[in-house]
Amino acid sequence: NAGVTQTPKFRILKIGQSMTLQCTQDMNHNYMYWYRQDPGMGLKLIYYSVGAGITDKGEVPNGYNVSRSTTEDFPLRLELAAPSQTSVYFCASRLSASGELFFGEGSRLTVL
Amino acid sequence: ILNVEQSPQSLHVQEGDSTNFTCSFPSSNFYALHWYRWETAKSPEALFVMTLNGDEKKKGRISATLNTKEGYSYLYIKGSQPEDSATYLCAPSGNTGKLIFGQGTTLQVKP
Numbered sequence: 456n457a458g459v460t461q462t463p464k465f466r467i468l469k470i471g472q473s474m475t476l477q478c479t480q481d482m483n484h485n486y487m488y489w490y491r492q493d494p495g496m497g498l499k500l501i502y503y504s505v506g507a508g509i510t511d512k513g514e515v516p517n518g519y520n521v522s523r524s525t526t527e528d529f530p531l532r533l534e535l536a537a538p539s540q541t542s543v544y545f546c547a548s549r550l551s552a553s554g555e556l557f558f559g560e561g562s563r564l565t566v567l
Numbered sequence: 568i569l570n571v572e573q574s575p576q577s578l579h580v581q582e583g584d585s586t587n588f589t590c591s592f593p594s595s596n597f598y599a600l601h602w603y604r605w606e607t608a609k610s611p612e613a614l615f616v617m618t619l620n621g622d623e624k625k626k627g628r629i630s631a632t633l634n635t636k637e638g639y640s641y642l643y644i645k646g647s648q649p650e651d652s653a654t655y656l657c658a659p660s661g662n663t664g665k666l667i668f669g670q671g672t673t674l675q676v677k678p
Contacts, residue, residue, distance in 0.1 A: 488666065497669065497670040497671040498668045499668075500667050503664060503665060505663075505664040513665070513667070545611075552598060552660065552662050552663070552664050553598065553599045553616060553618055553660075554616065555601065555613035555616050556603070556611070556666065557613075558610035560610055561610055
């Protein structure tokens with residue numbers, strides 16, 4: 456099983472560019488999440504989804520958009536990249552509201 | 568569930584020492600409490616998911632307890648080893664699916 460797969464692993468963007476971080480899971484999990492790693496602050500929740508067609512904001516949603524058209528995929532879109540969005544992004548999924556999270560390997564994004 | 572607090576923020580211990588960390592959270596709307604271990608340059612991995620007041624879970628030298636009435640959980644590491652060096656994250660959750668992490672406790676074990 457592949458688990459949670461994120462692409463790309465690394466990306467450099469110029470200010471104002473847009474891009475999509477892809478996340479797919481093959482475990483038939485209902486719940487999917489996007490987090491960003493802020494130095495000294497641990498993981499901050501950007502958006503999450505409890506099932507196909509349902510998304511909700513987390514702690515730091517500004518500057519990001521998500522969609523959940525299928526159970527497997529949960530892409531994260533940055534519309535106008537800003538230096539403050541330089542971070543490592545983690546996608547995660549779980550089967551139920553009490554289940555453990557399974558994380559992808561992370562995507563390192565640098566905005567210059 | 569917001570206002571998750573973990574203490575201490577960082578900890579340096581000698582190999583063989585036992586140690587513990589605290590996760591505090593609002594006790595209202597509690598559904599589950601998660602503990603994760605996060606090594607540098609890797610992804611977080613689940614240690615425990617606890618749901619019942621008084622729950623106690625163990626994995627090797629690591630154990631955790633849960634008090635949902637007063638809103639805290641303790642993580643214990645017995646006989647710390649250098650490979651235990653990592654950041655330990657807790658995340659309490661309600662039943663909405665939202666899962667917010669505390670800022671973590673970073674443990675450094677010196678050989």
